[in-house]
Structures are given as structure tokens and as C-alpha cells.
Amino acid sequence: xxxxxxxxxxxxxxxxxxxxxxxxxxxxxxxxxxxxxxxxxxxxxxxxxxxxxxxxxxxxxxxxxxxxxxxxxxxxxxxxxxxxxxxxxxxxxxxxxxxxxxxxxxxxxxxxxxxxxxxxxxxxxxxxxxxxxxxxxxxxxxxxxxxxxxxxxxxxxxxxxxxxxxxxxxxxxxxxxxxxxxxxxxxxxxxxxxxxxxxxxxxxxxxxxxxxxxxxxxxxxxxxxxxxxxxxxxxxxxxxxxxxxxxxxxxxxxxxxxxxxxxxxxxxxxxxxxxxxxxxxxxxxxxxxxxxxxxxxxxxxxxxxxxxxxxxxxxxxxxxxxxxxxxxxx
Amino acid sequence: xxxxxxxxxxxxxxxxxxxxxxxxxxxxxxxxxxxxxxxxxxxxxxxxxxxxxxxxxxxxxxxxxxxxxxxxxxxxxxxxxxxxxxxxxxxxxxxxxxxxxxxxxxxxxxxxxxxxxxxxxxxxxxxxxxxxxxxxxxxxxxxxxxxxxxxxxxxxxxxxxxxxxxxxxxxxxxxxxxxxxxxxxxxxxxxxxxxxxxxxxxxxxxxxxxxxxxxxxxxxxxxxxxxxxxxxxxxxxxxxxxxxxxxxxxxxxxxxxxxxxxxxxxxxxxxxxxxxxxxxxxxxxxxxxxxxxxxx
Amino acid sequence: xxxxxxxxxxxxxxxxxxxxxxxxxxxxxxxxxxxxxxxxxxxxxxxxxxxxxxxxxxxxxxxxxxxxxxxxxxxxxxxxxxxxxxxxxxxxxxxxxxxxxxxxxxxxxxxxxxxxxxxxxxxxxxxxxxxxxxxxxxxxxxxxxxxxxxxxxxxxxxxxxxxxxxxxxxxxxxxxxxxxxxxxxxxxxxxxxxxxxxxxxxxxxxxxxxxxxxxxxxxxxxxxxxxxxxxxxxxxxxxxxxxxxxxxxxxxxxxxxxxxxxxxxxxxxxxxxxxxxxxxxxxxxxxxxxxxxxxxxxxxxxxxxxxxxxxxxxxxxxx
Ligand SMILES: Nc1ncnc2c1ncn2[C@@H]1O[C@H](COP(=O)(O)OP(=O)(O)O)[C@@H](O)[C@H]1O
Ligand SMILES: [Mg+2]
Numbered sequence: 001x002x003x004x005x006x007x008x009x010x011x012x013x014x015x016x017x018x019x020x021x022x023x024x025x026x027x028x029x030x031x032x033x034x035x036x037x038x039x040x041x042x043x044x045x046x047x048x049x050x051x052x053x054x055x056x057x058x059x060x061x062x063x064x065x066x067x068x069x070x071x072x073x074x075x076x077x078x079x080x081x082x083x084x085x086x087x088x089x090x091x092x093x094x095x096x097x098x099x100x101x102x103x104x105x106x107x108x109x110x111x112x113x114x115x116x117x118x119x120x121x122x123x124x125x126x127x128x129x130x131x132x133x134x135x136x137x138x139x140x141x142x143x144x145x146x147x148x149x150x151x152x153x154x155x156x157x158x159x160x161x162x163x164x165x166x167x168x169x170x171x172x173x174x175x176x177x178x179x180x181x182x183x184x185x186x187x188x189x190x191x192x193x194x195x196x197x198x199x200x201x202x203x204x205x206x207x208x209x210x211x212x213x214x215x216x217x218x219x220x221x222x223x224x225x226x227x228x229x230x231x232x233x234x235x236x237x238x239x240x241x242x243x244x245x246x247x248x249x250x251x252x253x254x255x256x257x258x259x260x261x262x263x264x265x266x267x268x269x270x271x272x273x274x275x276x277x278x279x280x281x282x283x284x285x286x287x288x289x290x291x292x293x294x295x296x297x298x299x300x301x302x303x304x305x306x307x308x309x310x311x312x313x314x315x316x317x318x319x320x321x322x323x324x325x326x327x328x329x330x
Numbered sequence: 331x332x333x334x335x336x337x338x339x340x341x342x343x344x345x346x347x348x349x350x351x352x353x354x355x356x357x358x359x360x361x362x363x364x365x366x367x368x369x370x371x372x373x374x375x376x377x378x379x380x381x382x383x384x385x386x387x388x389x390x391x392x393x394x395x396x397x398x399x400x401x402x403x404x405x406x407x408x409x410x411x412x413x414x415x416x417x418x419x420x421x422x423x424x425x426x427x428x429x430x431x432x433x434x435x436x437x438x439x440x441x442x443x444x445x446x447x448x449x450x451x452x453x454x455x456x457x458x459x460x461x462x463x464x465x466x467x468x469x470x471x472x473x474x475x476x477x478x479x480x481x482x483x484x485x486x487x488x489x490x491x492x493x494x495x496x497x498x499x500x501x502x503x504x505x506x507x508x509x510x511x512x513x514x515x516x517x518x519x520x521x522x523x524x525x526x527x528x529x530x531x532x533x534x535x536x537x538x539x540x541x542x543x544x545x546x547x548x549x550x551x552x553x554x555x556x557x558x559x560x561x562x563x564x565x566x567x568x569x570x571x572x573x574x575x576x577x578x579x580x581x582x583x584x585x586x587x588x589x590x591x592x593x594x595x596x597x598x599x600x601x602x603x604x605x606x607x608x609x610x611x612x613x614x615x616x617x618x619x620x621x622x623x624x625x626x
Numbered sequence: 627x628x629x630x631x632x633x634x635x636x637x638x639x640x641x642x643x644x645x646x647x648x649x650x651x652x653x654x655x656x657x658x659x660x661x662x663x664x665x666x667x668x669x670x671x672x673x674x675x676x677x678x679x680x681x682x683x684x685x686x687x688x689x690x691x692x693x694x695x696x697x698x699x700x701x702x703x704x705x706x707x708x709x710x711x712x713x714x715x716x717x718x719x720x721x722x723x724x725x726x727x728x729x730x731x732x733x734x735x736x737x738x739x740x741x742x743x744x745x746x747x748x749x750x751x752x753x754x755x756x757x758x759x760x761x762x763x764x765x766x767x768x769x770x771x772x773x774x775x776x777x778x779x780x781x782x783x784x785x786x787x788x789x790x791x792x793x794x795x796x797x798x799x800x801x802x803x804x805x806x807x808x809x810x811x812x813x814x815x816x817x818x819x820x821x822x823x824x825x826x827x828x829x830x831x832x833x834x835x836x837x838x839x840x841x842x843x844x845x846x847x848x849x850x851x852x853x854x855x856x857x858x859x860x861x862x863x864x865x866x867x868x869x870x871x872x873x874x875x876x877x878x879x880x881x882x883x884x885x886x887x888x889x890x891x892x893x894x895x896x897x898x899x900x901x902x903x904x905x906x907x908x909x910x911x912x913x914x915x916x917x918x919x920x921x922x923x924x925x926x927x928x929x930x931x932x933x934x935x936x937x938x939x940x941x942x943x944x945x
Contacts, residue, residue: 058848062756091851098849103842107941108864118850153940169850460642464649467924468917469883472901476917479905480660556774560887563776564902579777586780587788597777604772612768 003075004031005209006055006094006177011069013050013059015280021065022280024050026233028069032177037203037210039224039241041217041256045277047233048213049099052179056090073177092122095170099182101162105154111138112150115169122173137168141198160191167198174206181213196223218260221245226313229253232278232288235307239314249316249325251293287318295321357617366609373603377423384417389571397589407591409582418573419596425574426555426603429489433554434547437493437500442543444497445504446531449512459505462498470495471557478561483569488561492554503546507539541618548611552604559600575600632936639932643925650925654918655699658910659692669712669908682712686911708915713907718915721900728798728896731808732888733881735816740823740877745863745870747824748831752839753858755832763828770825775884779818779891786814796893815892819884823877827870834869838862868939875931879924 013025025047032038040048053059055071055078071078073094078086090096098104106114115134119125125133131150138146141164154162163183170178180199184192200223203210214220220227220241227244229237229252237250248254255273275292278284284291286301293300297320308322309315316322357363376383395412398404406415448458465473474491481487511517517534525533561567562576570577575596582592661668666683674682683689687698702709708718716724751763787795793814799807838844839862847861848854886898893899897916904912936942 053845056849058845087851087853089851090849096849098842098846100842104846106843106847106861106865108868108939109861117847117852117856121851155941166846169846460645461649463642463646463925463928464653464921467646467650467921467928469879469886469920469924471883472886472898472917472920475886475901475905476657476913477660479913480657480910552772556772559774560776563774564887564890566902566905579780583780586784590784593777593780597774597781600777601769601773604774605768608768608772 002033004033005036005074006032006211007070007072008051008055009070009072011051011054011071012067013047013054014065014067016063016065017281019281024233024280025054028230028233028235030228030235030238032209032211034176035207035209036226037212037224039220039227040211040213040230041220041227042215042230043277044215045232045279046230048215048230049181051230052096052181052211052213055179056094056096057086058090058096088122091118091170091175092173093175094177094179095173095175096179096181097163097166097170097183100186101159101166102186104166105162107154110151110153111157111165115150115165115172118169118172133172134168137172138165140171140202141165141168143168159187160195163187163191163195164198167195167202171202171206171208175208177209177211178203179211179213182215183212184219185214185216192219199223216260217256221260229256232284233280234288234317236289236318237314237316239310239316243311243314247311247314247325249310249314249321250289250318251295251321252289253316357613360613360616362609362616363613366606366611366613369602369606370610373423373599373606374427376420377427380417380420380424384414384420386414386417388417388421388573389413397585399589400591406595407589409578409589409592410585415578415592415595418578419575419599421573422575422578422596423599423603425485425568425572426558426600429485429492429558430551430555430603430607432489433492433496434551436489437496437550438543438547440493440497441500441504442536442539445501445539446508446536448501448505449508450527450531450535455505458501462501465494466498468495470553471560474557474561475564475566478566483566485568485572488558488567491561492557495557496550496554500543500546500550503542504539507542508535511535511538541614545611545615545618548607548614552607552611555600555607556604635936635942636933639929643929646925647922650918650921651700651703652696654914654921655696657914657917658686661910665910669910671908703918708918709911710915711904711909711912713904713909714912718912718919721912722897722916722919725895725897725900727800728894729882729885729889729898731801732812732816732819732885732894732896733878735809735812736819736823736881736884737877739816739820740827740881743820744824744827745831745867747828749835749858749863749866751828751832752835755836760832764832767825767828767832770821770823771829772825773821775818775822776887776891778821779815779888782814782818783891798894798896812894815888815894819881819888822884823880826880827873827877830873831866831870834866835862837869838865841865868935871931871935871938875924875928878927882920882924 008028008030011025011028012023014021014023028047028051030038030040030051040051042048050059054064054066055073057078066079069079073089078089081089105111112131112134115137116125116130119130119133134150135146138149143149143161143164149157149161154165157165163186167183178199183199184195187195196219199210199212202208210223212220212223217227224241226240227238228235229244229250231252237244237248237253239249244253245257248257252273259272273292278288278291286299286303287293287296287305290296290300300320305317305319307315307317308319310322310325390413392408392412395404395408396410398408398412400407404414404416406419408414409418444458444462448455468476470492473495474488477491477494478487481490512535517530520530520534558567558574559576559579562569562574563580565577565580568574568577570581578596579593582589582596586593658665664679666679666686666688667674669686670679670682687695690698706719708722710717711721714721747763747767751760751767754760783795786792793810797811799811801808839858844857844862847857852861882898885896886901888894889896889899890902897920901913901916904910904916
């Protein structure tokens with residue numbers, strides 16, 4: 001079997017709080033293959049960002065620990081790496097863009113300054129050469145009037161333009177993998193579509209893998225080939241997109257799909273899952289979704305369910321449902 | 331700008347962390363708070379109970395006992411007049427703490443009133459703030475020096491001088507807080523529902539300005555004690571024979587190489603008092619200012 | 627367009643300074659009328675003959691009405707006349723000018739210790755927040771703002787001048803007699819003067835840095851693969867410095883205010899020492915005039931700080 005570009009195995013991430021350590025990400029495994037586009041979906045607070053940040057070790061050192069797991073990038077365990085190796089990978093091998101383009105750019109540095117910094121760090125480009133490449137990159141992310149824009153400070157740009165600048169910065173060194181953490185969440189719907197389209201085009205052009213994180217399954221469905229559904233720090237289901245929509249297994253996935261707005265439907269109201277996602281400090285024995293689950297059974301509250309394969313490429317963390325579905329289909 | 335996940339559509343809004351829960355306990359667990367408040371309490375107690383702790387008259391001169399080094403009989407030694415330095419430091423604490431406290435209370439009241447007026451009555455805002463700018467243009471100690479000199483060397487003039495010197499900073503803080511609170515939903519709602527402006531000020535605006543003001547005043551307490559000591563040291567503040575930490579040091583200065591104890595102990599006392607108040611201010615700032623807390 | 631906005635901001639700040647200067651002038655005038663009782667009598671001294679008191683009264687124009695006095699005061703000020711000393715036989719302006727080099731040297735030297743040390747300590751504490759490094763640095767800073775300068779100055783003299791003999795214990799050597807002696811005469815006073823300011827600046831820098839280090843753009847800088855040094859030294863510090871600029875006015879004010887006390891301890895013939903001596907000698911016109919000059923100076927300093935702040939922050943500059 002060919003080795004995936006990035007492979008996360010049994011990752012657990014904990015944060016220090018007043019009363020000790022809490023687990024924000026629990027035993028998460030996922031793969032991103034060469035050229036793949038993987039989507040991670042789940043409500044706000046399900047541990048998507050924490051997972052993504054720990055790949056590049058961008059979390060706060062002092063208050064975070066990773067008691068178990070491996071993150072393998074091209075055969076190299078990133079969790080064992082520190083300092084210079086991680087810095088060489090960040091921005092040149094694996095790049096990342098964030099949710100809020102308003103606050104993700106440094107307000108006191110010009111756009112050209114911020115983009116050329118990456119070029120200098122990884123490719124040694126400076127001066128005129130760097131400048132030329134910056135303008136080229138701004139053109140690539142379709143910022144009009146790139147030569148003039150380069151010398152602007154971020155606050156002169158709209159949210160969508162700033163996110164384009166973030167993308168330009170991320171692709172500056174042609175990374176193999178782009179992690180996009182809720183890249184469109186802070187933007188208007190129309191801008192959202194433009195940014196997604198830009199990402200899709202760039203992915204093809206640069207032949208990079210993308211890990212797209214969103215709380216919106218609609219966004220993921222448009223973009224990704226395979227989906228990982230996270231809930232309260234755990235992966236609860238993973239499947240190819242089509243399969244997931246055709247036959248969702250986990251009741252949480254079912255809820256998420258029901259919540260995707262349908263363009264052809266007249267009903268403006270979104271179906272939502274009743275209840276609230278538990279925080280990492282809340283102790284729930286058994287399945288962490290059980291307090292909100294419509295199909296909950298007594299055994300769900302006893303012991304944590306395991307991830308089980310359902311069919312080719314699909315697995316889920318809900319033994320009762322798998323059993324029922326298996327009987328129905330089998 | 332947080333991501334609006336599905337959860338927020340339902341009940342997340344309704345569930346906020348219970349407010350104020352365990353605030354007092356958190357405060358007690360705060361190291362700076364515990365250390366700072368213990369020291370200042372001890373100093374206050376020592377000042378109040380000075381006559382009981384040391385029944386000697388702080389001004390009693392006994393030339394026979396001049397320049398005795400610290401010993402069993404004279405814990406902090408004696409000065410050039412044979413007065414007991416320990417007793418004088420205790421009585422000096424009374425003056426220093428009183429001046430510090432009085433400056434806090436008076437400048438706190440003036441700041442609250444002027445700050446709220448400036449925020450609430452926009453027509454007076456410019457005038458008040460320009461006056462404050464003008465007062466702030468003099469270094470605080472220099473302003474206090476000038477006023478204390480004009481009013482004559484008395485405890486009351488030191489208090490007035492330092493109060494005037496520290497009002498502008500307090501007014502700025504209250505005004506800024508009041509302007510922020512004014513824009514908040516619950517105040518706007520109260521306005522819409524026809525509450526009188528006096529009621530709005532008293533019930534909504536003032537209480538919300540108190541915590542930044544309280545933090546500020548804790549530091550002012552420390553500054554005022556340091557400034558009082560400096561004024562007294564320069565001979566413009568509390569005059570001998572009334573003992574003040576500043577003037578004990580001034581008197582001991584000429585003999586500092588031989589009778590080091592005369593100036594050493596009052597200096598330690600001032601430092602300790604200022605240190606504890608600064609610690610207390612830091613702790614209160616940590617607890618009461620959510621912005622600072624977020625930074626931690 | 628950008629330049630126009632900038633000029634407008636600066637113009638507004640200048641206009642705001644005008645009433646402040648007027649208020650300062652009136653406040654300084656009122657200082658004399660704070661004197662309880664008859665100012666002429668107080669200034670001339672209790673033992674003075676009635677003729678001498680009358681002489682002082684006329685000299686100070688105290689025989690005129692209040693408004694007349696104020697008018698004359700402001701009129702004189704407008705012409706650059708800040709009054710004259712009763713004791714020194716000198717105009718206030720020339721008395722201040724004569725002592726300015728001492729105070730300025732002292733303040734400049736202490737500020738040049740303060741800024742690098744304070745910013746460095748504060749940044750280090752913020753970067754290593756909640757570790758022993760943070761605690762150690764912040765304890766030092768706390769001591770700096772808590773220990774009275776005049777006391778530590780006396781201890782410093784005992785240690786460095788009397789015991790070790792490294793520096794002279796008092797007096798000022800003008801820079802015209804060589805940089806070495808000049809520096810030696812000011813090193814200890816400047817160092818002690820900077821202790822409070824270093825503490826203040828370190829505390830301020832730490833909180834500004836903590837604020838900045840938690841911002842998203844710092845994470846972006848790290849995600850680019852920048853070194854910690856560049857992330858903190860360029861991305862964080864530049865933002866923090868904008869916040870810190872606002873503190874420089876307070877620092878200068880503290881330096882001048884502190885020099886009043888330090889000059890007294892080290893017998894440095896500067897403006898601060900002159901003011902204290904003037905107060906003790908009841909030379910009120912000299913006190914009044916000097917306070918006014920210092921007040922004007924600080925209005926200007928605050929104006930410059932304000933403008934620098936505007937220039938440093940692109941967000942303010944453009945909007
Ligand atoms: N630095 C941190 N300290 C403590 N808890 C954290 C920290 N960062 C994230 N968390 C918690 O971890 C959980 C997962 O967060 P996150 O990964 O940001 O969720 P999301 O799926 O919305 O990206 C949340 O409950 C959040 O409160
Ligand atoms: Mg997130």
C-alpha cells in the first residue's frame with residue numbers, strides 16, 4: 001500500500017485548565033493522500049482546529065500536551081521534531097490559512113512585506129525578485145491591481161481580499177499540503193463561493209493536497225473527496241463524500257446532513273440537532289453524543305463505542321446503528 | 331468572529347459560564363492577592379495598635395541613648411536624639427497609611443464624579459478633559475511639591491496636593507469606562523424604557539466603572555505613600571517632630587554611614603507597603619479586568 | 627489624500643493643545659493666590675519691615691485687582707517673560723536655562739538606560755509567561771516601582787561612593803570637561819532614577835506583549851515558518867511598540883519628576899534642586915515660572931508622542 005502524504009494516528013491533545021488537564025482531541029486518526037482533498041466537519045468546539053494546529057505544532061506550548069499519537073508527514077514523525085525542522089516544514093511543505101482574515105494579518109506590516117517574508121524564509125528570495133513574485137502571487141489569487149495593493153496595509157482590504165492575501169502567502173512556496181481552517185466562515189456567502197472556487201483552482205494548478213475544515217457540511221460536500229466527521233474531540237464517522245450523503249451511519253452525521261440548507265427547498269428553516277456539544281471538561285461516560293442522540297440505547301451510556309468499518313472506505317463509531325443497517329442491507 | 335457552528339443555533343447562547351462563581355475563592359488562591367493583602371493588613375494593624383505595641387513616646391528624646399544600634403531593647407536602634415526608631419517607624423506608618431488612604435478616597439470620589447460628568451454631559455467633556463490635560467502636564471510630584479509649598483507644610487496640604495496630582499488619571503479611567511458602558515445594550519435598553527438619566531448613571535454606569543477605578547486606586551495608594559515620603563524627605567511634607575517615614579530617612583541621612591539603621595528601617599517599611607499595594611493592584615486587575623485576564 | 631488626513635490629525639492635536647496651555651498658565655497664576663494670607667507678607671518674610679512688604683507687593687503687582695494681575699501675567703507670558711526670581715537676581719527663564727543641561731543630561735541618560743532594559747525585560751517576561759523567568763523578572767520590576775528612589779539613592783551613595791569609591795558622591799561635571807567625568811558624575815543618579823522607570827516600562831511592555839502574542843497574526847507568522855526571534859522581535863514587538871509609545875510621555879514625566887528628588891540627594895545643580903530650594907526660600911515667583919515652563923514642555927512632549935503614535939500605527943494614520 002502506498003504511504004499517504006500525511007498520516008495522523010491516535011492523536012490525543014490535552015489542555016491545562018484550572019483543575020488539571022482536559023482532553024480536547026481524543027484518539028483521532030486520519031490520512032491525507034497525495035493530491036487528496038479531505039474535509040473535516042463538525043460543530044464548533046469539536047476539536048477540528050486543535051487537530052489542525054497540532055499538525056504544525058502551532059498550539060501554545062506551555063498549556064498543551066500531546067500524551068499519545070503520531071503525525072507522520074512523508075515518513076517523518078512531526079511530533080518528534082522541534083525547532084528548525086518544524087520551521088522548515090511550516091509554510092514550505094505544509095501551509096495553513098485561518099478562519100478570521102481580519103485578525104490573521106499583521107496590521108502594521110504591508111501585504112508585500114508579509115508575503116515576501118515567507119519567500120525569503122524558504123526560498124531566499126529578496127529585493128526585486130521577491131517583489132516580482134509577490135505581485136505574481138497576488139495576481140494568482142485574483143487580487144485586482146496587484147502592484148498597488150502590494151503596498152497597502154491589511155486594514156485597507158475587505159475580508160475576502162484579506163483571505164486571498166492569506167492564500168497567496170500560503171501558496172507562495174508551493175506547499176504539498178494546504179490546511180484551510182474554516183477559510184470562508186467569516187465571509188459573506190457570495191465571497192465564500194469565490195474563495196472556495198479559488199482554492200479549487202489553485203489545488204489543481206499546484207497539485208497540492210488540501211485539508212479543508214468547516215462546520216458546514218455543505219461547503220465540505222462541494223469541495224472534498226472524503227469526509228471526516230468529528231464530534232466532541234473524536235472522529236465519529238469517515239467516508240467518501242458521496243457515500244456519506246447516500247448512507248450516513250452515525251446519528252450525528254444524519255443530523256449534520258439534515259442541517260445543510262437545500263437550495264431547492266422552500267423551507268427556510270434549518271433542521272438542527274437539539275442540545276449542545278459538551279466541552280472537553282465535561283465527563284460523559286460512553287458515547288459522547290448519547291445525551292443528544294434520538295436513537296440512544298442503554299448500552300450507549302455504558303462504554304465508549306469503537307470505530308468500526310461499515311463498508312469500503314466508510315467507518316463509524318456507532319455499533320448499534322451499524323448493526324441495524326447491516327441487518328437491513330445484509 | 332467565532333465560527334457559527336450548528337450548536338450556536340440552538341442552546342449555546344443560553345448557557346454561559348455561571349458568573350461570579352467562586353470569584354472570591356479564586357482571589358484567595360491568587361498568590362499576589364494573599365501576599366499583598368496580608369502585608370498591608372499587618373501594617374495597618376501595626377499602625378493602629380502602635381501605642382500598644384510600643385508604649386514609648388515616639389518623640390521622647392533621651393540623649394543618653396543616642397545612636398544605639400539595633401538590639402533587644404531597641405529593635406531598630408535609636409536616632410541622634412535617642413528616640414526609638416522602631417516606635418517612630420510605627421507612628422510613621424500611621425501618617426503614611428492615613429495620607430495614602432485619604433488621597434485614595436478623595437481622589438477616587440472626585441474622579442468618579444468628574445469622570446461620569448465628562449462622559450454623560452458631552453458639553454462639559456471638553457472643558458473637564460482639557461483641565462485634566464493641563465494638570466497632567468506637570469509631573470505629579472512637581473505639582474504636589476508646588477501645591478504643598480503654597481499651602482504650607484501640613485498633613486492636610488500633602489493630602490490636597492497629592493489628590494490634585496492624581497485626579498486626572500482617575501478621571502480618564504472612569505470616563506473611558508463610562509463611555510464604554512453607555513454604549514452597552516442594557517444601558518441603551520434602560521434609556522429606551524425611559525429611565526431617568528440620574529437613575530441610569532447610579533444604577534448602571536457608575537457600578538461598572540468601579541472595578542477599573544478600584545484597581546487604579548490601589549496603585550494610587552502606593553504612589554501617594556511614596557510621594558508623601560518623598561515630599562517629607564525634601565522637607566516640604568510632614569514636618570518633624572511628627573514622625574513620617576520620609577522625614578525619618580531625611581534625618582537619618584546625615585548619619586547614614588555610621589548609624590545606618592535610622593534610615594534603613596523606614597525605607598524597608600515604605601518599600602514593603604508600596605510592594606504589597608502594587609501586588610494587590612496587580613491581583614485585582616487580574617481578577618476584575620477581563621481584558622487583562624484574557625492576556626494571561 | 628493620505629498626507630491630507632495626516633496634516634488634519636496633527637492640526638487638530640495642535641488646536642487641542644492651545645486651551646491646555648492657556649489653562650496651565652492660569653493654574654500657575656492661581657498657585658500664588660493659594661498662599662494663605664497675604665502673599666506679599668509671606669514672600670517678604672514675617673520679620674520684614676512694612677516698607678519691604680510694600681516693595682514686594684508692588685514688585686509682584688499684588689496691589690492691582692485680580693483680573694488686572696491675571697491680564698498682566700498672561701501678557702508677560704505671551705512675550706516670553708516668565709517672571710524673575712526674588713532671590714537669585716535672575717529671570718526665571720535664564721535660571722532655568724542655566725540648569726537645564728544638568729537635568730536634561732540626567733533625564734536623557736536615565737531614559738537611555740530605561741528603554742532598552744525595560745522593553746527587553748518586559749518582552750522576555752511575556753514570552754516566558756508563567757515560568758520562573760517571568761516571576762523573577764516581574765519581581766525585579768515590582769521592586770523597581772515600589773522602592774523609593776531617594777532611599778535607594780542614599781544606599782547607593784554609601785555603597786558605590788563611600789565604600790567602593792567608584793563614582794563621586796555628589797556634584798555635576800559638565801560634559802565640556804570630558805565625557806568620562808560627566809558620565810561618572812551622572813551614572814549613579816541616572817541609574818537610580820531609571821529603576822522606577824524600568825520597572826514601570828517592563829510591566830507595561832509585558833502586558834502589551836501578552837496582548838499581542840495572543841493575536842492571530844502571531845500564529846500566522848509562526849505558520850509561515852518564521853523563527854521565534856523574528857516572530858517576537860518583528861511581528862510582536864512592532865505592534866507592542868505602538869502601545870509602548872504612549873508610555874514614553876509618562877516615562878519622561880517620571881524622569882523629570884524623579885530628578886527633583888535625585889538632584890537633591892546627589893547635590894546636582896539642576897532644575898529640580900532649584901525648585902526645592904526656591905520653595906524652601908519662599909522664592910514663589912521662581913517656583914511658579916519654573917512649573918509653567920515645565921508644564922509647557924510637557925504639553926509639547928505629549929503632542930509629539932501623540933503624533934508619533936499616529937505615524938506609527940497605519941490603522942490610525944489612514945482612517
Ligand atoms: N488553548 C486552549 N485551552 C483550553 N481549551 C481549548 C484551547 N483551545 C481549544 N480548546 C477547547 O478545545 C475544544 C475544541 O476546540 P477547537 O478545536 O477550536 O474546535 P473547532 O472544532 O471549533 O475548531 C473546545 O471546547 C475548546 O474550548
Ligand atoms: Mg475552529
